[in-house]
Amino acid sequence: xxxxxxxxxxxxxxxxxxTVEHDSRFDRRLTEILACATDxxxxxxxAAASVRDLSRATGMSLAGLYHYFDSKEKLLYxxxxxxxxxxxxxxxxxxxxxxxxxxRVRIFIHNHxxxxxxxxxxxxxxxxxxxxxxGEAGSQVRAIKREYYRAxxxxxxxxxxxxxxxxxxxxxxxxxxxxxxMVNWIYTWHNPRTDAxxxxxxxxxxxxxxxxxxxxxxxxxKTTQS
Amino acid sequence: xxxxxxxxxxxxxxxxxxTVEHDSRFDRRLTEILACATDxxxxxxxAAASVRDLSRATGMSLAGLYHYFDSKEKLLYxxxxxxxxxxxxxxxxxxxxxxxxxxRVRIFIHNHxxxxxxxxxxxxxxxxxxxxxxGEAGSQVRAIKREYYRAxxxxxxxxxxxxxxxxxxxxxxxxxxxxxxMVNWIYTWHNPRTDAxxxxxxxxxxxxxxxxxxxxxxxxxKTTQS
DNA sequence: GCCATATTCGAACGAACGTTCGAATTGTAT
DNA sequence: ATACAATTCGAACGTTCGTTCGAATATGGC
Numbered sequence: 001x002x003x004x005x006x007x008x009x010x011x012x013x014x015x016x017x018x019t020v021e022h023d024s025r026f027d028r029r030l031t032e033i034l035a036c037a038t039d040x041x042x043x044x045x046x047a048a049a050s051v052r053d054l055s056r057a058t059g060m061s062l063a064g065l066y067h068y069f070d071s072k073e074k075l076l077y078x079x080x081x082x083x084x085x086x087x088x089x090x091x092x093x094x095x096x097x098x099x100x101x102x103x104r105v106r107i108f109i110h111n112h113x114x115x116x117x118x119x120x121x122x123x124x125x126x127x128x129x130x131x132x133x134x135g136e137a138g139s140q141v142r143a144i145k146r147e148y149y150r151a152x153x154x155x156x157x158x159x160x161x162x163x164x165x166x167x168x169x170x171x172x173x174x175x176x177x178x179x180x181x182m183v184n185w186i187y188t189w190h191n192p193r194t195d196a197x198x199x200x201x202x203x204x205x206x207x208x209x210x211x212x213x214x215x216x217x218x219x220x221x222k223t224t225q226s
Numbered sequence: 227x228x229x230x231x232x233x234x235x236x237x238x239x240x241x242x243x244x245t246v247e248h249d250s251r252f253d254r255r256l257t258e259i260l261a262c263a264t265d266x267x268x269x270x271x272x273a274a275a276s277v278r279d280l281s282r283a284t285g286m287s288l289a290g291l292y293h294y295f296d297s298k299e300k301l302l303y304x305x306x307x308x309x310x311x312x313x314x315x316x317x318x319x320x321x322x323x324x325x326x327x328x329x330r331v332r333i334f335i336h337n338h339x340x341x342x343x344x345x346x347x348x349x350x351x352x353x354x355x356x357x358x359x360x361g362e363a364g365s366q367v368r369a370i371k372r373e374y375y376r377a378x379x380x381x382x383x384x385x386x387x388x389x390x391x392x393x394x395x396x397x398x399x400x401x402x403x404x405x406x407x408m409v410n411w412i413y414t415w416h417n418p419r420t421d422a423x424x425x426x427x428x429x430x431x432x433x434x435x436x437x438x439x440x441x442x443x444x445x446x447x448k449t450t451q452s
Numbered sequence: 453g454c455c456a457t458a459t460t461c462g463a464a465c466g467a468a469c470g471t472t473c474g475a476a477t478t479g480t481a482t
Numbered sequence: 483a484t485a486c487a488a489t490t491c492g493a494a495c496g497t498t499c500g501t502t503c504g505a506a507t508a509t510g511g512c
Contacts, residue, residue, distance in 0.1 A: 050498075050500080051499080052498085062500090063502075066501070
Protein backbone atom coordinates (compact mmCIF):
# COMPACT_ATOMS: atom_id res chain seq x y z
CA UNK A 1 0.00 0.00 0.00
CA UNK A 2 3.10 2.17 -0.09
CA UNK A 3 2.81 4.04 -3.37
CA UNK A 4 -0.35 4.37 -5.36
CA UNK A 5 0.81 3.58 -8.81
CA UNK A 6 3.37 0.82 -8.63
CA UNK A 7 2.53 -2.76 -9.30
CA UNK A 8 5.92 -4.48 -9.56
CA UNK A 9 5.86 -7.35 -11.98
CA UNK A 10 7.57 -9.84 -9.72
CA UNK A 11 8.58 -10.26 -6.13
CA UNK A 12 6.23 -8.86 -3.50
CA UNK A 13 9.30 -6.92 -2.23
CA UNK A 14 11.72 -8.22 0.40
CA UNK A 15 10.30 -9.21 3.80
CA UNK A 16 11.63 -6.18 5.62
CA UNK A 17 10.89 -2.58 4.67
CA UNK A 18 14.45 -1.77 3.76
CA THR A 19 13.93 -1.42 0.01
CA VAL A 20 12.11 1.89 0.43
CA GLU A 21 14.73 3.83 -1.50
CA HIS A 22 14.63 1.33 -4.33
CA ASP A 23 10.86 1.20 -4.53
CA SER A 24 10.73 4.96 -4.66
CA ARG A 25 13.33 4.91 -7.41
CA PHE A 26 11.23 2.38 -9.33
CA ASP A 27 8.16 4.49 -8.82
CA ARG A 28 9.79 7.68 -9.96
CA ARG A 29 10.88 6.06 -13.20
CA LEU A 30 7.47 4.50 -13.72
CA THR A 31 5.86 7.88 -13.26
CA GLU A 32 8.13 9.31 -15.92
CA ILE A 33 7.17 6.51 -18.27
CA LEU A 34 3.48 7.03 -17.54
CA ALA A 35 3.80 10.71 -18.39
CA CYS A 36 5.55 9.85 -21.63
CA ALA A 37 3.00 7.19 -22.48
CA THR A 38 0.19 9.67 -21.83
CA ASP A 39 1.73 12.02 -24.38
CA UNK A 40 2.10 9.28 -26.96
CA UNK A 41 -1.41 7.91 -26.45
CA UNK A 42 -2.73 11.45 -26.66
CA UNK A 43 -1.03 12.09 -29.98
CA UNK A 44 -1.64 8.81 -31.76
CA UNK A 45 -4.41 7.12 -29.85
CA UNK A 46 -3.93 4.00 -27.77
CA ALA A 47 -4.38 1.43 -30.53
CA ALA A 48 -2.22 3.22 -33.06
CA ALA A 49 0.58 3.94 -30.60
CA SER A 50 3.21 1.23 -30.51
CA VAL A 51 5.49 0.28 -27.67
CA ARG A 52 8.29 1.24 -30.05
CA ASP A 53 6.85 4.76 -30.11
CA LEU A 54 7.11 4.73 -26.33
CA SER A 55 10.67 3.50 -26.58
CA ARG A 56 11.51 6.42 -28.85
CA ALA A 57 9.69 8.94 -26.62
CA THR A 58 11.30 7.78 -23.39
CA GLY A 59 14.73 7.11 -24.84
CA MET A 60 14.60 3.71 -23.23
CA SER A 61 15.01 0.42 -25.02
CA LEU A 62 12.04 -1.70 -25.95
CA ALA A 63 12.90 -4.46 -23.53
CA GLY A 64 13.82 -2.01 -20.81
CA LEU A 65 10.30 -0.66 -20.73
CA TYR A 66 8.88 -4.04 -19.89
CA HIS A 67 10.69 -3.93 -16.60
CA TYR A 68 8.07 -1.40 -15.52
CA PHE A 69 4.82 -2.86 -16.82
CA ASP A 70 3.41 -6.19 -17.89
CA SER A 71 1.76 -5.10 -21.09
CA LYS A 72 0.63 -2.15 -23.12
CA GLU A 73 -2.87 -2.65 -21.81
CA LYS A 74 -1.71 -2.50 -18.20
CA LEU A 75 -0.04 0.79 -19.01
CA LEU A 76 -3.34 2.25 -20.17
CA TYR A 77 -4.92 0.95 -17.00
CA UNK A 78 -2.34 2.66 -14.80
CA UNK A 79 -2.86 5.98 -16.59
CA UNK A 80 -6.63 5.84 -16.44
CA UNK A 81 -6.86 4.69 -12.85
CA UNK A 82 -4.44 7.29 -11.51
CA UNK A 83 -6.02 10.08 -13.51
CA UNK A 84 -9.57 9.46 -12.48
CA UNK A 85 -8.85 8.52 -8.90
CA UNK A 86 -7.18 11.88 -8.48
CA UNK A 87 -10.04 13.93 -9.88
CA UNK A 88 -12.53 12.12 -7.65
CA UNK A 89 -10.34 12.58 -4.60
CA UNK A 90 -9.96 16.30 -5.23
CA UNK A 91 -13.67 16.68 -5.73
CA UNK A 92 -14.29 15.16 -2.30
CA UNK A 93 -11.81 17.50 -0.68
CA UNK A 94 -13.34 20.57 -2.25
CA UNK A 95 -16.91 19.65 -1.46
CA UNK A 96 -16.07 19.19 2.20
CA UNK A 97 -17.73 21.82 4.34
CA UNK A 98 -19.70 23.41 1.50
CA UNK A 99 -23.43 23.04 2.01
CA UNK A 100 -25.08 25.37 -0.50
CA UNK A 101 -26.37 23.05 -3.27
CA UNK A 102 -25.77 25.51 -6.09
CA UNK A 103 -22.25 26.20 -4.91
CA ARG A 104 -21.61 22.46 -4.74
CA VAL A 105 -22.56 22.05 -8.38
CA ARG A 106 -20.30 24.95 -9.26
CA ILE A 107 -17.47 23.28 -7.40
CA PHE A 108 -18.03 20.09 -9.35
CA ILE A 109 -17.77 21.91 -12.65
CA HIS A 110 -14.80 23.98 -11.59
CA ASN A 111 -12.95 20.97 -10.25
CA HIS A 112 -13.57 19.00 -13.39
CA UNK A 113 -12.50 21.76 -15.75
CA UNK A 114 -9.46 22.74 -13.79
CA UNK A 115 -8.15 19.21 -13.63
CA UNK A 116 -9.20 18.55 -17.19
CA UNK A 117 -7.28 21.50 -18.60
CA UNK A 118 -4.24 20.92 -16.40
CA UNK A 119 -4.14 17.26 -17.43
CA UNK A 120 -5.67 17.56 -20.85
CA UNK A 121 -3.70 14.74 -22.39
CA UNK A 122 -4.42 12.26 -19.64
CA UNK A 123 -8.08 13.20 -19.66
CA UNK A 124 -8.32 12.74 -23.39
CA UNK A 125 -6.74 9.34 -23.08
CA UNK A 126 -9.25 8.59 -20.36
CA UNK A 127 -12.28 9.79 -22.29
CA UNK A 128 -11.25 8.60 -25.68
CA UNK A 129 -10.14 5.11 -24.74
CA UNK A 130 -12.93 4.58 -22.25
CA UNK A 131 -13.99 1.05 -23.11
CA UNK A 132 -10.74 -0.38 -24.39
CA UNK A 133 -9.86 -2.12 -21.16
CA UNK A 134 -11.35 -5.53 -20.51
CA GLY A 135 -11.54 -7.87 -17.56
CA GLU A 136 -10.62 -6.81 -14.04
CA ALA A 137 -8.84 -3.62 -15.07
CA GLY A 138 -11.80 -2.49 -17.14
CA SER A 139 -14.20 -3.19 -14.29
CA GLN A 140 -12.15 -1.13 -11.86
CA VAL A 141 -11.95 1.88 -14.15
CA ARG A 142 -15.63 1.69 -14.98
CA ALA A 143 -16.43 1.50 -11.27
CA ILE A 144 -14.59 4.75 -10.57
CA LYS A 145 -16.35 6.37 -13.49
CA ARG A 146 -19.75 5.25 -12.25
CA GLU A 147 -18.95 6.64 -8.82
CA TYR A 148 -18.09 10.00 -10.34
CA TYR A 149 -21.30 9.97 -12.35
CA ARG A 150 -23.38 9.12 -9.27
CA ALA A 151 -21.73 11.89 -7.30
CA UNK A 152 -22.80 14.42 -9.92
CA UNK A 153 -26.32 13.00 -10.09
CA UNK A 154 -26.60 13.41 -6.32
CA UNK A 155 -25.42 17.03 -6.48
CA UNK A 156 -28.02 17.91 -9.09
CA UNK A 157 -30.78 16.07 -7.24
CA UNK A 158 -29.92 17.94 -4.05
CA UNK A 159 -30.10 21.19 -5.94
CA UNK A 160 -33.52 20.31 -7.35
CA UNK A 161 -34.83 19.41 -3.91
CA UNK A 162 -33.48 22.60 -2.40
CA UNK A 163 -35.20 24.68 -5.07
CA UNK A 164 -38.43 22.72 -4.81
CA UNK A 165 -38.30 21.58 -8.43
CA UNK A 166 -39.83 18.33 -9.53
CA UNK A 167 -37.33 16.58 -11.75
CA UNK A 168 -37.83 12.99 -12.78
CA UNK A 169 -34.84 10.64 -12.82
CA UNK A 170 -34.76 10.77 -16.63
CA UNK A 171 -34.51 14.54 -16.62
CA UNK A 172 -31.69 14.57 -14.10
CA UNK A 173 -29.89 11.88 -16.06
CA UNK A 174 -30.03 13.81 -19.29
CA UNK A 175 -29.05 17.06 -17.62
CA UNK A 176 -26.01 15.47 -16.00
CA UNK A 177 -24.95 13.63 -19.13
CA UNK A 178 -25.31 16.85 -21.09
CA UNK A 179 -23.07 18.53 -18.57
CA UNK A 180 -20.53 15.74 -18.94
CA UNK A 181 -20.67 16.24 -22.68
CA MET A 182 -20.04 19.95 -22.34
CA VAL A 183 -17.01 19.56 -20.16
CA ASN A 184 -15.53 16.40 -21.67
CA TRP A 185 -15.73 17.67 -25.21
CA ILE A 186 -13.24 20.38 -24.37
CA TYR A 187 -10.23 18.32 -25.33
CA THR A 188 -11.36 18.53 -28.94
CA TRP A 189 -11.22 22.30 -29.14
CA HIS A 190 -9.53 24.05 -26.24
CA ASN A 191 -6.48 26.08 -27.12
CA PRO A 192 -4.71 27.30 -23.98
CA ARG A 193 -3.26 30.31 -25.79
CA THR A 194 -6.50 31.74 -27.16
CA ASP A 195 -9.29 30.26 -25.04
CA ALA A 196 -10.23 31.23 -21.51
CA UNK A 197 -8.73 29.45 -18.54
CA UNK A 198 -10.44 26.97 -16.26
CA UNK A 199 -11.77 29.65 -13.92
CA UNK A 200 -13.53 31.72 -16.57
CA UNK A 201 -14.67 28.68 -18.50
CA UNK A 202 -16.18 26.98 -15.49
CA UNK A 203 -18.00 30.18 -14.52
CA UNK A 204 -19.54 30.52 -17.95
CA UNK A 205 -20.42 26.87 -18.26
CA UNK A 206 -21.82 26.71 -14.75
CA UNK A 207 -23.96 29.81 -15.40
CA UNK A 208 -25.25 28.24 -18.56
CA UNK A 209 -25.94 24.88 -17.00
CA UNK A 210 -27.59 26.25 -13.88
CA UNK A 211 -29.81 28.72 -15.74
CA UNK A 212 -30.65 25.91 -18.12
CA UNK A 213 -31.88 23.51 -15.48
CA UNK A 214 -33.28 25.96 -12.94
CA UNK A 215 -35.28 28.22 -15.23
CA UNK A 216 -36.45 25.38 -17.41
CA UNK A 217 -39.74 25.59 -19.25
CA UNK A 218 -42.53 23.47 -17.91
CA UNK A 219 -43.39 20.74 -20.38
CA UNK A 220 -45.85 17.90 -20.35
CA UNK A 221 -43.92 14.72 -19.82
CA LYS A 222 -45.40 13.24 -22.98
CA THR A 223 -42.91 13.31 -25.81
CA THR A 224 -44.97 15.33 -28.23
CA GLN A 225 -42.66 17.07 -30.63
CA SER A 226 -43.42 18.17 -34.16
CA UNK B 227 -20.45 12.86 -60.94
CA UNK B 228 -22.94 10.00 -61.27
CA UNK B 229 -23.15 8.60 -57.77
CA UNK B 230 -21.98 10.37 -54.66
CA UNK B 231 -19.87 7.75 -53.00
CA UNK B 232 -18.08 5.79 -55.69
CA UNK B 233 -14.50 6.44 -56.59
CA UNK B 234 -13.54 3.51 -58.81
CA UNK B 235 -9.93 2.61 -58.40
CA UNK B 236 -9.15 2.34 -62.08
CA UNK B 237 -10.68 3.23 -65.40
CA UNK B 238 -12.76 6.39 -65.56
CA UNK B 239 -15.53 4.09 -66.96
CA UNK B 240 -15.97 3.32 -70.66
CA UNK B 241 -16.35 6.27 -73.06
CA UNK B 242 -20.09 5.80 -73.51
CA UNK B 243 -22.61 5.79 -70.69
CA UNK B 244 -23.58 2.18 -71.25
CA THR B 245 -22.12 0.77 -68.02
CA VAL B 246 -24.84 2.36 -65.90
CA GLU B 247 -26.15 -0.96 -64.63
CA HIS B 248 -22.65 -2.04 -63.70
CA ASP B 249 -21.77 1.15 -61.94
CA SER B 250 -24.95 0.99 -59.92
CA ARG B 251 -24.10 -2.59 -59.02
CA PHE B 252 -20.65 -1.50 -57.94
CA ASP B 253 -22.14 1.31 -55.88
CA ARG B 254 -24.66 -0.89 -54.16
CA ARG B 255 -21.96 -3.29 -53.09
CA LEU B 256 -19.73 -0.48 -51.93
CA THR B 257 -22.58 0.92 -49.85
CA GLU B 258 -23.00 -2.49 -48.21
CA ILE B 259 -19.31 -2.59 -47.45
CA LEU B 260 -19.38 0.95 -46.04
CA ALA B 261 -22.23 -0.02 -43.72
CA CYS B 262 -20.32 -3.07 -42.56
CA ALA B 263 -17.14 -1.06 -42.10
CA THR B 264 -19.04 1.51 -40.05
CA ASP B 265 -20.17 -1.25 -37.70
CA UNK B 266 -16.69 -2.64 -37.34
CA UNK B 267 -15.05 0.76 -36.80
CA UNK B 268 -17.76 1.55 -34.27
CA UNK B 269 -17.09 -1.60 -32.28
CA UNK B 270 -13.30 -1.72 -32.34
CA UNK B 271 -12.20 1.76 -33.34
CA UNK B 272 -10.57 2.57 -36.64
CA ALA B 273 -6.98 1.79 -35.70
CA ALA B 274 -7.76 -1.47 -33.92
CA ALA B 275 -10.06 -2.73 -36.65
CA SER B 276 -8.26 -4.77 -39.28
CA VAL B 277 -9.20 -5.29 -42.89
CA ARG B 278 -9.46 -8.95 -41.94
CA ASP B 279 -12.20 -7.99 -39.48
CA LEU B 280 -14.00 -6.36 -42.38
CA SER B 281 -13.49 -9.48 -44.43
CA ARG B 282 -15.12 -11.54 -41.69
CA ALA B 283 -17.99 -9.06 -41.25
CA THR B 284 -18.80 -8.78 -44.94
CA GLY B 285 -18.18 -12.42 -45.77
CA MET B 286 -15.97 -11.28 -48.59
CA SER B 287 -12.37 -12.26 -49.10
CA LEU B 288 -9.54 -10.00 -48.10
CA ALA B 289 -8.46 -9.34 -51.67
CA GLY B 290 -12.03 -9.01 -52.87
CA LEU B 291 -12.56 -6.00 -50.65
CA TYR B 292 -9.76 -4.12 -52.30
CA HIS B 293 -11.75 -4.09 -55.51
CA TYR B 294 -13.91 -1.47 -53.82
CA PHE B 295 -11.44 0.83 -52.13
CA ASP B 296 -7.80 1.79 -52.35
CA SER B 297 -6.91 1.57 -48.70
CA LYS B 298 -8.31 1.34 -45.22
CA GLU B 299 -7.82 5.06 -44.83
CA LYS B 300 -9.86 5.81 -47.94
CA LEU B 301 -12.64 3.72 -46.47
CA LEU B 302 -12.73 5.91 -43.37
CA TYR B 303 -12.77 8.95 -45.62
CA UNK B 304 -15.77 7.67 -47.57
CA UNK B 305 -17.70 7.00 -44.36
CA UNK B 306 -16.91 10.35 -42.79
CA UNK B 307 -17.56 12.41 -45.88
CA UNK B 308 -20.89 10.79 -46.70
CA UNK B 309 -22.07 10.96 -43.08
CA UNK B 310 -21.32 14.59 -42.52
CA UNK B 311 -22.31 15.82 -45.97
CA UNK B 312 -25.73 14.34 -45.35
CA UNK B 313 -26.27 15.98 -41.97
CA UNK B 314 -25.25 19.36 -43.36
CA UNK B 315 -27.51 18.96 -46.39
CA UNK B 316 -30.50 18.05 -44.24
CA UNK B 317 -29.87 21.00 -41.96
CA UNK B 318 -30.03 23.37 -44.94
CA UNK B 319 -33.30 21.85 -46.12
CA UNK B 320 -34.91 22.17 -42.73
CA UNK B 321 -33.78 25.72 -42.11
CA UNK B 322 -35.24 26.85 -45.41
CA UNK B 323 -38.21 29.15 -44.89
CA UNK B 324 -37.86 29.33 -41.11
CA UNK B 325 -37.07 32.84 -39.95
CA UNK B 326 -37.57 32.85 -36.17
CA UNK B 327 -34.04 32.75 -34.70
CA UNK B 328 -34.97 30.65 -31.69
CA UNK B 329 -36.81 28.16 -33.84
CA ARG B 330 -33.79 27.95 -36.13
CA VAL B 331 -31.54 27.00 -33.23
CA ARG B 332 -34.08 24.38 -32.18
CA ILE B 333 -34.06 22.99 -35.70
CA PHE B 334 -30.29 22.73 -35.60
CA ILE B 335 -30.39 20.73 -32.39
CA HIS B 336 -33.25 18.54 -33.52
CA ASN B 337 -31.62 17.82 -36.87
CA HIS B 338 -28.34 16.95 -35.24
CA UNK B 339 -29.82 14.65 -32.64
CA UNK B 340 -32.19 12.92 -35.01
CA UNK B 341 -29.47 12.13 -37.49
CA UNK B 342 -27.05 11.31 -34.72
CA UNK B 343 -29.32 8.75 -33.10
CA UNK B 344 -30.42 7.24 -36.40
CA UNK B 345 -26.79 6.90 -37.52
CA UNK B 346 -25.16 6.52 -34.15
CA UNK B 347 -22.39 4.25 -35.33
CA UNK B 348 -21.41 6.42 -38.26
CA UNK B 349 -21.48 9.51 -36.08
CA UNK B 350 -19.32 7.90 -33.45
CA UNK B 351 -16.83 6.92 -36.11
CA UNK B 352 -16.95 10.50 -37.33
CA UNK B 353 -16.52 12.08 -33.91
CA UNK B 354 -14.09 9.59 -32.49
CA UNK B 355 -11.73 9.33 -35.44
CA UNK B 356 -11.89 13.04 -36.23
CA UNK B 357 -8.23 13.75 -36.87
CA UNK B 358 -7.04 10.41 -38.17
CA UNK B 359 -7.22 11.38 -41.81
CA UNK B 360 -4.29 13.22 -43.30
CA GLY B 361 -3.63 15.04 -46.54
CA GLU B 362 -6.33 15.90 -49.03
CA ALA B 363 -8.95 13.61 -47.49
CA GLY B 364 -8.40 15.07 -44.04
CA SER B 365 -8.65 18.61 -45.36
CA GLN B 366 -11.94 17.90 -47.07
CA VAL B 367 -13.52 16.37 -43.98
CA ARG B 368 -12.25 19.16 -41.77
CA ALA B 369 -13.66 21.70 -44.21
CA ILE B 370 -17.15 20.23 -43.96
CA LYS B 371 -16.84 20.19 -40.20
CA ARG B 372 -15.80 23.82 -40.09
CA GLU B 373 -18.73 24.75 -42.29
CA TYR B 374 -21.09 23.02 -39.88
CA TYR B 375 -19.51 24.79 -36.93
CA ARG B 376 -19.80 28.17 -38.65
CA ALA B 377 -23.44 27.53 -39.47
CA UNK B 378 -24.18 26.97 -35.80
CA UNK B 379 -22.20 30.04 -34.75
CA UNK B 380 -24.25 32.12 -37.18
CA UNK B 381 -27.52 30.77 -35.81
CA UNK B 382 -26.57 31.67 -32.25
CA UNK B 383 -25.29 35.09 -33.23
CA UNK B 384 -28.57 35.80 -35.05
CA UNK B 385 -30.45 34.79 -31.94
CA UNK B 386 -28.39 37.09 -29.78
CA UNK B 387 -28.93 40.00 -32.14
CA UNK B 388 -32.67 39.37 -32.27
CA UNK B 389 -32.88 39.37 -28.48
CA UNK B 390 -30.69 42.42 -28.16
CA UNK B 391 -28.06 40.61 -26.13
CA UNK B 392 -24.43 41.62 -26.21
CA UNK B 393 -22.36 38.49 -26.63
CA UNK B 394 -18.71 38.67 -27.45
CA UNK B 395 -17.22 36.23 -29.97
CA UNK B 396 -15.60 34.24 -27.18
CA UNK B 397 -18.91 33.77 -25.40
CA UNK B 398 -20.64 32.59 -28.55
CA UNK B 399 -17.77 30.26 -29.28
CA UNK B 400 -17.91 28.62 -25.88
CA UNK B 401 -21.68 28.37 -25.94
CA UNK B 402 -21.65 26.67 -29.33
CA UNK B 403 -18.82 24.32 -28.44
CA UNK B 404 -20.62 23.44 -25.23
CA UNK B 405 -23.68 22.63 -27.28
CA UNK B 406 -21.60 20.45 -29.58
CA UNK B 407 -20.28 18.67 -26.53
CA MET B 408 -23.76 18.04 -25.20
CA VAL B 409 -25.03 16.52 -28.41
CA ASN B 410 -21.89 14.73 -29.57
CA TRP B 411 -21.30 13.04 -26.23
CA ILE B 412 -24.52 11.11 -26.66
CA TYR B 413 -22.87 8.18 -28.37
CA THR B 414 -21.17 7.35 -25.10
CA TRP B 415 -24.37 6.86 -23.13
CA HIS B 416 -27.56 6.72 -25.18
CA ASN B 417 -29.50 3.48 -24.93
CA PRO B 418 -32.36 3.43 -27.44
CA ARG B 419 -34.38 1.05 -25.29
CA THR B 420 -34.35 3.09 -22.08
CA ASP B 421 -33.51 6.65 -23.08
CA ALA B 422 -35.81 9.16 -24.75
CA UNK B 423 -35.94 9.47 -28.53
CA UNK B 424 -34.52 12.27 -30.63
CA UNK B 425 -37.65 14.38 -30.40
CA UNK B 426 -37.87 14.44 -26.62
CA UNK B 427 -34.11 14.68 -26.19
CA UNK B 428 -33.76 17.61 -28.53
CA UNK B 429 -36.61 19.42 -26.80
CA UNK B 430 -35.00 19.03 -23.39
CA UNK B 431 -31.53 19.91 -24.59
CA UNK B 432 -32.77 22.87 -26.60
CA UNK B 433 -34.71 24.17 -23.58
CA UNK B 434 -31.65 23.81 -21.45
CA UNK B 435 -29.33 25.43 -23.94
CA UNK B 436 -31.65 28.33 -24.77
CA UNK B 437 -32.46 29.12 -21.16
CA UNK B 438 -28.79 28.85 -20.42
CA UNK B 439 -27.70 31.42 -22.98
CA UNK B 440 -30.73 33.73 -22.95
CA UNK B 441 -31.20 34.13 -19.22
CA UNK B 442 -27.53 34.25 -18.49
CA UNK B 443 -26.20 36.18 -15.53
CA UNK B 444 -24.44 39.42 -16.24
CA UNK B 445 -20.79 39.13 -15.43
CA UNK B 446 -17.87 41.47 -15.76
CA UNK B 447 -15.75 40.37 -18.66
CA LYS B 448 -12.69 40.15 -16.43
CA THR B 449 -11.90 36.59 -15.48
CA THR B 450 -12.15 37.08 -11.75
CA GLN B 451 -12.96 33.76 -10.18
CA SER B 452 -12.07 32.56 -6.73
C1' DG C 453 37.02 -4.44 -3.53
C1' DC C 454 32.98 -7.50 -3.59
C1' DC C 455 28.43 -9.21 -3.95
C1' DA C 456 23.60 -9.25 -4.63
C1' DT C 457 20.13 -6.82 -6.61
C1' DA C 458 17.93 -3.60 -9.79
C1' DT C 459 18.00 -1.85 -14.18
C1' DT C 460 18.95 -1.74 -19.16
C1' DC C 461 19.75 -3.60 -23.57
C1' DG C 462 20.35 -6.12 -28.40
C1' DA C 463 18.32 -9.54 -30.67
C1' DA C 464 14.95 -12.28 -31.74
C1' DC C 465 10.19 -14.73 -31.49
C1' DG C 466 5.61 -15.75 -33.71
C1' DA C 467 1.57 -13.37 -34.95
C1' DA C 468 -1.00 -10.03 -37.23
C1' DC C 469 -0.95 -6.13 -40.12
C1' DG C 470 -2.18 -3.60 -44.97
C1' DT C 471 -1.68 -4.57 -49.49
C1' DT C 472 -0.79 -6.97 -54.07
C1' DC C 473 -1.02 -10.32 -57.89
C1' DG C 474 -2.47 -13.66 -61.12
C1' DA C 475 -5.76 -16.90 -61.66
C1' DA C 476 -10.51 -18.46 -61.19
C1' DT C 477 -15.27 -17.33 -61.29
C1' DT C 478 -19.36 -14.81 -62.30
C1' DG C 479 -22.44 -11.92 -65.07
C1' DT C 480 -24.05 -9.81 -69.63
C1' DA C 481 -24.54 -8.88 -74.38
C1' DT C 482 -24.16 -10.89 -78.59
C1' DA D 483 -21.91 -21.12 -77.21
C1' DT D 484 -18.56 -17.28 -77.30
C1' DA D 485 -16.26 -13.35 -75.79
C1' DC D 486 -15.27 -9.78 -72.79
C1' DA D 487 -15.41 -7.26 -68.64
C1' DA D 488 -16.58 -7.19 -63.77
C1' DT D 489 -16.00 -9.49 -59.64
C1' DT D 490 -14.00 -12.69 -56.31
C1' DC D 491 -10.47 -15.37 -54.35
C1' DG D 492 -6.18 -18.10 -52.33
C1' DA D 493 -1.73 -17.25 -51.46
C1' DA D 494 1.76 -14.64 -50.55
C1' DC D 495 4.58 -10.16 -50.07
C1' DG D 496 7.33 -7.27 -46.77
C1' DT D 497 6.51 -4.72 -42.37
C1' DT D 498 5.36 -3.86 -37.95
C1' DC D 499 3.29 -5.42 -33.90
C1' DG D 500 3.59 -6.91 -28.54
C1' DT D 501 6.41 -9.53 -25.97
C1' DT D 502 10.43 -12.43 -24.21
C1' DC D 503 15.13 -13.95 -23.03
C1' DG D 504 19.76 -14.04 -21.53
C1' DA D 505 23.47 -11.28 -21.22
C1' DA D 506 25.44 -6.84 -19.95
C1' DT D 507 25.64 -2.77 -17.00
C1' DA D 508 24.69 0.33 -13.13
C1' DT D 509 23.68 0.77 -8.03
C1' DG D 510 24.26 0.61 -3.16
C1' DG D 511 25.39 -1.91 1.36
C1' DC D 512 29.27 -4.34 3.23
